[in-house]
Amino acid sequence: GAGVSQTPSNKVTEKGKYVELRCDPISGHTALYWYRQSLGQGPEFLIYFQGTGAADDSGLPNDRFFAVRPEGSVSTLKIQRTERGDSAVYLCASSHREGGELFFGEGSRLTVL
Amino acid sequence: QKEVEQNSGPLSVPEGAIASLNCTYSDRVSQSFFWYRQYSGKSPELIMSIYSNGDKEDGRFTAQLNKASQYVSLLIRDSQPSDSATYLCAVFMNRDDKIIFGKGTRLHILP
Numbered sequence: 001g002a003g004v005s006q007t008p009s010n011k012v013t014e015k016g017k018y019v020e021l022r023c024d025p026i027s028g029h030t031a032l033y034w035y036r037q038s039l040g041q042g043p044e045f046l047i048y049f050q051g052t053g054a055a056d057d058s059g060l061p062n063d064r065f066f067a068v069r070p071e072g073s074v075s076t077l078k079i080q081r082t083e084r085g086d087s088a089v090y091l092c093a094s095s096h097r098e099g100g101e102l103f104f105g106e107g108s109r110l111t112v113l
Numbered sequence: 114q115k116e117v118e119q120n121s122g123p124l125s126v127p128e129g130a131i132a133s134l135n136c137t138y139s140d141r142v143s144q145s146f147f148w149y150r151q152y153s154g155k156s157p158e159l160i161m162s163i164y165s166n167g168d169k170e171d172g173r174f175t176a177q178l179n180k181a182s183q184y185v186s187l188l189i190r191d192s193q194p195s196d197s198a199t200y201l202c203a204v205f206m207n208r209d210d211k212i213i214f215g216k217g218t219r220l221h222i223l224p
Binding site for chain 2: 033042045091098100101103104
């Protein structure tokens with residue numbers, strides 16, 4: 001497809017489980033961002049990739065969160081030992097250049113029971 | 114001071130009137146600014162980007178940027194009920210090389 005694709009669209013898991021969220025950016029976009037959005041809040045920055053490398057991961061809340069982009073295209077956000085407070089919509093966005101306009105996927109809604 | 118600040122609203126505007134949405138930011142060297150619209154349960158969609166001081170118009174939307182005052186705004190002319198949504202201001206923070214969003218302003222257009 002032409003847009004940013006995120007899977008799964010919905011994920012329900014139990015506290016303590018491991019979760020992976022996948023993002024397939026627009027073809028040719030080198031910049032990829034992950035954000036987390038809770039109800040009534042704006043998107044909260046998590047991590048930014050330029051190519052394969054994490055240019056800025058300062059928004060990751062703690063070491064349970066990790067993200068990779070091994071070939072400079074698809075990215076996976078990994079959450080270990082999930083907690084109820086991790087419940088949110090995780091948004092992925094891509095851009096053709098650093099600081100350029102972001103285009104968002106539909107998000108992955110994570111619910112931790 | 115938060116990096117990107119917006120009044121959370123709700124802002125209620127009569128149909129056909131002008132809606133004015135405001136945003137301030139903390140990084141003096143920021144160069145890129147964006148407005149996104151987000152409907153309930155949906156992801157943000159880009160409305161406009163602005164990079165230079167002054168006004169930029171696109172249809173019913175006008176973005177205004179004042180870098181000296183660290184202020185960016187969005188005007189929506191001839192407001193329609195379909196404009197009812199949350200409007201997010203986003204700023205590319207040159208000092209950190211990342212795009213930060215405000216909390217958003219909820220806009221309600223009254224029929």
